[in-house]
């Protein structure tokens with residue numbers, strides 16, 4: 160079973176991915192981590208990535224596809240992958256399908272954590288961190304009170320880069336890039352949209368249900384083959 164997780168910025172993708180790999184025997188393949196790990200190696204592609212990242216430009220499809228190919232060739236990860244941050248465009252998605260095919264695998268489910276734009280901007284814009292104890296609050300959804308926080312309110316800070324335009328731009332860009340991918344997987348009938356407006360544990364419950372059903376089904380179809 161291989162899964163791809165898509166999520167709007169702020170939808171809690173990181174948290175959900177961690178729950179999934181903890182409870183199911185899956186390995187997370189994050190594009191960002193693959194690139195950083197490779198950049199640490201003194202291989203030709205590692206040095207190339209280092210140069211590109213230094214310049215702040217984008218890594219080519221060929222490069223990232225190559226790194227994913229290596230993962231797919233590794234028996235340890237056979238049919239046990241959850242992709243995060245890959246594929247990023249249609250070419251990468253087609254490449255991924257072809258490579259999986261070569262290794263007798265496929266994408267079983269694509270999960271899209273969908274959220275309401277207004278709520279997500281509040282989630283991000285309202286976020287406050289206490290610089291003293293590190294607790295995180297939200298002025299809209301989970302404000303700091305005398306009951307849940309003991310430090311002085313002056314320690315509560317908001318992240319500076321979280322102005323409204325940045326947030327909305329991030330969401331627009333994400334949707335623009337991701338929509339063609341979602342349609343691509345919808346046509347294959349493997350896309351499942353999850354309402355990520357719910358509480359973290361409710362979202363996870365839904366994800367868990369989808370993956371468990373899939374696992375049971377895959378197990379049965381294997382037994383009766």
Ligand SMILES: [Zn+2]
Nearest residue numbers: 289291292310
């Ligand atoms: Zn505090």
